[in-house]
Amino acid sequence: MTGKLILYLQYPFVRYALIVGILIALCSSLLGVTLVLKRFSFIGDGLSHVAFGAIAISTVFNLSDNMIIVLPVTIISAILLLRTGKNAKIKGDATIAMISVASLAFGYLIMNVFSTSSNLTGDVCSTLFGSTSILTLTITEVWLCIILSVTVIITFVLLYNKIFAVTFDENFAKSTGSNTDLYNLIIAVIIAIIIVLAMNLVGSLLISALIIFPALSSMRLFRSFKMVTICSATLSVICAFTGIIISILAGTPVGSTIVAINAAVFIICYLFELIKGGIGI
Amino acid sequence: MALLTIKNLSLGYNSKKLIENLNFTVGKGDYLCIVGENGSGKTTLIKTLLNLNTPVSGQILTGEGLKRNEIGYLPQQTDIQRDFPATVYEIVLSGCQGRCGFRPFYNKEDKHLAAKNLELLGISDLSNCCYRELSGGQQQRVLLARALCATKKLLILDEPVAGLDPKATEEMYNIVSKLNKNKIAIIMISHDIDNAISYASHILHIGNKVFFGSKDKYIKSNTGKLFLMKQRGA
Numbered sequence: 001m002t003g004k005l006i007l008y009l010q011y012p013f014v015r016y017a018l019i020v021g022i023l024i025a026l027c028s029s030l031l032g033v034t035l036v037l038k039r040f041s042f043i044g045d046g047l048s049h050v051a052f053g054a055i056a057i058s059t060v061f062n063l064s065d066n067m068i069i070v071l072p073v074t075i076i077s078a079i080l081l082l083r084t085g086k087n088a089k090i091k092g093d094a095t096i097a098m099i100s101v102a103s104l105a106f107g108y109l110i111m112n113v114f115s116t117s118s119n120l121t122g123d124v125c126s127t128l129f130g131s132t133s134i135l136t137l138t139i140t141e142v143w144l145c146i147i148l149s150v151t152v153i154i155t156f157v158l159l160y161n162k163i164f165a166v167t168f169d170e171n172f173a174k175s176t177g178s179n180t181d182l183y184n185l186i187i188a189v190i191i192a193i194i195i196v197l198a199m200n201l202v203g204s205l206l207i208s209a210l211i212i213f214p215a216l217s218s219m220r221l222f223r224s225f226k227m228v229t230i231c232s233a234t235l236s237v238i239c240a241f242t243g244i245i246i247s248i249l250a251g252t253p254v255g256s257t258i259v260a261i262n263a264a265v266f267i268i269c270y271l272f273e274l275i276k277g278g279i280g281i
Numbered sequence: 282m283a284l285l286t287i288k289n290l291s292l293g294y295n296s297k298k299l300i301e302n303l304n305f306t307v308g309k310g311d312y313l314c315i316v317g318e319n320g321s322g323k324t325t326l327i328k329t330l331l332n333l334n335t336p337v338s339g340q341i342l343t344g345e346g347l348k349r350n351e352i353g354y355l356p357q358q359t360d361i362q363r364d365f366p367a368t369v370y371e372i373v374l375s376g377c378q379g380r381c382g383f384r385p386f387y388n389k390e391d392k393h394l395a396a397k398n399l400e401l402l403g404i405s406d407l408s409n410c411c412y413r414e415l416s417g418g419q420q421q422r423v424l425l426a427r428a429l430c431a432t433k434k435l436l437i438l439d440e441p442v443a444g445l446d447p448k449a450t451e452e453m454y455n456i457v458s459k460l461n462k463n464k465i466a467i468i469m470i471s472h473d474i475d476n477a478i479s480y481a482s483h484i485l486h487i488g489n490k491v492f493f494g495s496k497d498k499y500i501k502s503n504t505g506k507l508f509l510m511k512q513r514g515a
């Protein structure tokens with residue numbers, strides 16, 4: 001087993017997959033707590049479907065690099081969704097459901113009508129559930145991913161205290177002069193970038209899991225915002241690493257394996273909390 | 282010049298007008314209670330003072346070196362906060378955000394201020410506790426300590442005793458009155474008319490009739506007499 005692993009690690013594509021996978025996992029876990037607490041969990045879902053629609057369009061136009069379309073479209077949708085989230089007239093979650101289902105249907109329709117690919121079902125399936133594309137990354141894609149992830153991480157660290165204040169009590173933060181609209185906007189843009197990145201790793205249907213599971217797990221274990229954030233980043237990285245290794249060794253799909261491990265970790269944390277509460281530590 | 286001077290202020294949402302041509306002042310060391318029926322626009326008024334809502338018309342002027350972002354605010358609790366994983370210290374420290382501006386991290390002074398306010402409200406020993414596991418009264422103290430990190434001059438409290446038991450209510454009033462004696466001006470919304478009258482120096486009554494003036498004048502005014510009778514009867 002270990003021999004096989006060491007052998008695999010000599011291939012650059014395996015090393016790329018691990019680097020990219022770990023970075024994506026790290027980024028996606030950072031904003032999890034904020035999304036869960038602000039009841040924004042569904043935004044992740046909605047945005048990933050929008051990104052799916054965008055990918056469908058760029059496939060049809062045969063764009064070699066679909067980031068050019070997918071990234072801006074997702075960022076704009078993120079901003080719009082956060083805006084309407086506050087609007088009382090259309091309920092935030094209803095809007096999100098509307099947009100996400102519509103882009104899913106539209107994306108599939110476009111792909112079906114215009115696609116020249118011989119393996120349509122395979123294309124769709126890999127966009128939804130994550131393909132083996134994580135194992136076929138080019139060096140350019142790896143660098144793009146590293147640059148985006150590092151940007152996300154640095155932004156998060158610099159804005160950590162502001163994000164905390166805005167998440168805990170937006171009105172209070174605003175009354176003390178924080179530019180809450182700006183921070184909400186930045187949060188939205190970061191989410192959009194994370195989602196586009198994570199499409200590579202787990203596919204658009206499973207992204208929410210990558211964002212939310214680590215946060216939910218660590219909220220079972222810790223009571224301070226700082227520890228919850230650190231713990232969810234750690235859990236997420238460990239799950240992604242294990243998931244990629246298992247999927248290479250056992251030949252399972254990468255995205256589903258990572259999400260399955262995240263779910264298992266959540267159950268363990270949940271049980272841990274129950275037991276701890278039960279015997280009253 | 283008073284801390285706050287409100288001139289011809291009108292408030293409302295969309296087309297609906299709530300309050301028209303409101304005039305009042307808050308001076309150094311004042312203790313102003315805002316009273317009135319449910320839905321009369323008390324929360325809307327203080328949100329406007331805090332720059333969270335825009336007024337329909339009128340002016341809000343500050344004086345005595347008070348800046349609009351240096352007002353401490355104790356809001357009514359929101360749902361998010363009920364299951365928020367954060368320690369008391371993290372929350373109180375977040376009151377220093379306004380002082381930080383674009384500086385990304387808290388400095389020694391901020392941390393010192395947070396520690397001082399924890400001490401002042403007698404919750405230093407809770408500083409590593411999880412906020413969501415505290416009692417209602419303790420949570421209010423945490424939010425009050427946070428508000429104190431944001432101001433040296435003026436505190437605005439929106440129904441600080443709502444949902445507290447009699448003992449915690451009593452303690453809350455004592456703390457606020459202690460702060461007021463330390464030269465911090467107080468604006469408080471209260472449904473508890475008897476306590477409002479025993480602690481406040483000034484009363485602002487909003488509703489069909491508007492009244493602003495010292496507590497003693499309020500008790501003698503027609504608006505005051507009527508409202509007191511109604512509240513005590515109910």
Ligand SMILES: Nc1ncnc2c1ncn2[C@@H]1O[C@H](COP(=O)(O)OP(=O)(O)OP(=O)(O)O)[C@@H](O)[C@H]1O
Pocket residue numbers: 294299317318319320321322323324325326
């Ligand atoms: N965001 C909003 N949009 C439209 N109308 C609003 C909004 N917020 C409050 N209102 C309306 O404005 C009126 C005043 O509300 P406000 O919360 O200021 O009352 P209040 O005096 O604080 O009442 P209470 O004593 O119940 O707290 C209410 O009729 C309410 O329905």
Ligand SMILES: [Mg+2]
Pocket residue numbers: 323324325
């Ligand atoms: Mg109110």
